[in-house]
Amino acid sequence: MEKKIFSGVQPTGNLHLGNYLGAIKNFVKLNNNKENKCVFCVVDLHAITVSQDPKELKNNIRETVATFIASGIDPKKSIIFNQSQVSAHSEAAWILSCIARMGWLNRMTQFKEKAGKDKEKASIGLYSYPILMAADILLYDSTHVPVGDDQKQHLELCRDIAQKFNNDFKVDDFFKVPEPLIQKEFSRIMSLKDGLKKMSKSELSDLSRINLTDDKDQIINKIKKAKTDPLPLPTTIDDLDKRPEAKNLIGIYASLTDSTLEKSIKEFSGKNFLEFKENLSQVLVDKIIPITVEIKKLLNEKKYLDTILLEGSKKADKIASEKVKKIHEIVGF
Ligand code: AMP
Ligand code: TRP
Numbered sequence: 453m454e455k456k457i458f459s460g461v462q463p464t465g466n467l468h469l470g471n472y473l474g475a476i477k478n479f480v481k482l483n484n485n486k487e488n489k490c491v492f493c494v495v496d497l498h499a500i501t502v503s504q505d506p507k508e509l510k511n512n513i514r515e516t517v518a519t520f521i522a523s524g525i526d527p528k529k530s531i532i533f534n535q536s537q538v539s540a541h542s543e544a545a546w547i548l549s550c551i552a553r554m555g556w557l558n559r560m561t562q563f564k565e566k567a568g569k570d571k572e573k574a575s576i577g578l579y580s581y582p583i584l585m586a587a588d589i590l591l592y593d594s595t596h597v598p599v600g601d602d603q604k605q606h607l608e609l610c611r612d613i614a615q616k617f618n619n620d621f622k623v624d625d626f627f628k629v630p631e632p633l634i635q636k637e638f639s640r641i642m643s644l645k646d647g648l649k650k651m652s653k654s655e656l657s658d659l660s661r662i663n664l665t666d667d668k669d670q671i672i673n674k675i676k677k678a679k680t681d682p683l684p685l686p687t688t689i690d691d692l693d694k695r696p697e698a699k700n701l702i703g704i705y706a707s708l709t710d711s712t713l714e715k716s717i718k719e720f721s722g723k724n725f726l727e728f729k730e731n732l733s734q735v736l737v738d739k740i741i742p743i744t745v746e747i748k749k750l751l752n753e754k755k756y757l758d759t760i761l762l763e764g765s766k767k768a769d770k771i772a773s774e775k776v777k778k779i780h781e782i783v784g785f
Contacts, residue, residue: 453487453595454487454488454489455482455485455487455488455489455595455596456488456489456491456592456593456594456595456596456628457479457482457488457489457490457491457594457595457596457597457598457633458490458491458492458493458588458589458592458594458596458597458630459475459479459491459492459493459597459598459599460492460493460494460495460498460535460585460588461475461476461492461493461494461495461516461520462494462495462496462498462499462516463494463495463496463499463509463512463513463515463516463534464499464504464512464653465508465512465515465653466653466661466663466665467515467516467519467653467663467664467665468651468652468653468661468662468663468664469641469651469661469662469663469664469704469736469740470600470640470641470650470651470652470661471600471664472523472664472740472743473638473641473704473707473708474599474600474601474635474638474639474640474641475598475599475600476519476520476523476525477523477707478598478633478635479492479520479523479525479530479598480523480524480525482596482598482633483524483525483526483529483530484524484529490525490529490530490531491530491531491533491592491594491768491771492520492525492530492531492532493532493533493534493535493588493768494513494516494517494532494533494534494535494761495534495535495584495585495588496509496513496534496535496536497535497536497541497542497584498535498581498584498585499512500577501575501577501578501581502566502575502578513534513761514751514754514757514758515665515747515751517532517534517750517757517760517761518746518747518750518751518757519664519743519747520532521746521750521760522743522744522746522747522750523743527760527763527764531764531767531768532760532761532764533761533764533765533767533768534761534764534765535588537761537762537765537768537769538765538768538769538772538773539769539773540587540591540769540772540773540775540776541584541587541588541591541772542584542587543776544587544590544591544772544775544776544779545580545583545584545586545587547779547783548583548586548587548590548613548617549580549583551613551616551617551620552580552582552583552586552609552612552613552616556609556612557579557580557582557583557609559605560582560605560606560609561605562581562582562602562605562606563578563579563581563582566578567579582605582606582609582610583609583613585603585606585610586606586609586610586613586614589607589610589630590610590613590614590627590628590630590775591771591772591775591776592768592771592772592775593627593628593775594628594630595628595630595631596630596631596632596633597610597630597631597632597633598632598633598634599632599633599634600634600639600640600641601634601639601640602640602650603632603634604632604634607630607632610630611629611630613627614627614628614629614630615627615629621782621783623782626778626782637703637706637707637712637713638703638704638706638707641700641703641704641707642696642697642700643655643660643661644659644660644661644662644674644675644677644678644679644700645657645659645660645678645679646660646679646697647679647695647696647697647698647699647700648696659674659677661674662674662675662736662740664740664743664744664747665744665747665748666740666744667741667744668737668741671733671736671737671740671741672733672737675729675732675733675736676729676733678697678701678729679697680697680698680701680725680729681695681697681698683695684722684723684724684725685698685702685717685720685721685722685723685724685725685728686698686717686721687717687721687722688717689713689714689717692713692717698725699713701728701729701732702716702717702720702728704732704736705728705731705732705735708735708736708739709735
């Protein structure tokens with residue numbers, strides 16, 4: 453069966469190893485499978501749910517496209533575009549916000565985390581963000597959505613919205629109910645400074661993450677300084693569960709070498725962290741630096757990047773505006 457793939461990444465700068473291993477690496481695999489139709493969206497409308505500097509936003513949009521391409525997504529095979537250029541996303545988001553229920557949104561843990569203690573000061577956009585995400589996905593009749601573990605709850609909400617719309621308007625199967633594609637292992641890469649916290653763009657300390665724009669020395673230095681514990685490397689998976697930092701670093705190694713946690717534990721069992729970290733740095737440099745170099749090269753080719761976005765948005769608009777037309781008919785406009 454042909455799979456229709458959709459995913460989005462926010463252009464908020466500092467794309468990091470978590471984005472790469474949790475999401476983008478998977479996009480590349482899906483893009484390379486001839487049976488898939490893929491749409492990858494730079495979700496700039498989502499980015500402005502928190503305040504953005506307009507100049508930086510523009511650069512970050514290009515940087516996200518450059519990262520997609522440098523990682524191996526082929527713009528000839530997949531549609532790459534930025535969300536703000538296809539007005540159907542905003543239109544559909546409004547209509548779907550009349551379908552989604554407050555009670556559903558009130559359960560979203562990402563909003564609670566991002567809004568922090570002062571919920572009253574969060575933007576309405578930050579609150580309704582998952583509805584826009586549902587619009588993104590549903591407009592393309594997407595069947596599969598590759599994301600990191602942190603987006604699972606938003607995907608469930610998207611499924612609820614699709615089903616409620618289909619039921620309310622008695623249009624069976626109008627919106628396809630999408631499946632999340634979340635990797636079994638390595639779906640959540642943790643901070644290099646705290647094995648219980650997600651690696652994140654917004655973490656203050658740059659030492660907590662490997663950015664996809666870091667150079668070789670930065671990568672080596674960050675791995676050297678990554679938090680560990682005083683014991684030698686574990687010998688079993690059970691051992692690993694009690695040691696979050698070790699688990700994260702071995703997970704990163706396993707994911708980069710297309711291996712499994714189990715095999716990687718065997719490779720390093722009982723060895724000290726110094727030796728393991730040297731191996732990990734080497735693998736990171738081998739895999740990440742070619743991407744970094746390509747991103748930097750592409751960032752000098754602004755016209756090329758802008759053309760990809762323009763061409764992508766034309767193709768996306770064709771699909772999405774057709775779907776919005778049908779939504780209008782169903783709703784009674
Ligand atoms: P964002 O940068 O928040 O738009 O996220 C883009 C993609 O990267 C989403 O699919 C996220 O689930 C994924 N992602 C972000 N941070 C991590 C992480 N620390 N580990 C795994 N996946 C992540
Ligand atoms: N909310 C996602 C994130 O922060 C980004 C996103 C927006 C997305 N729209 C999407 C992901 C549609 C998958 C499908 O990571």
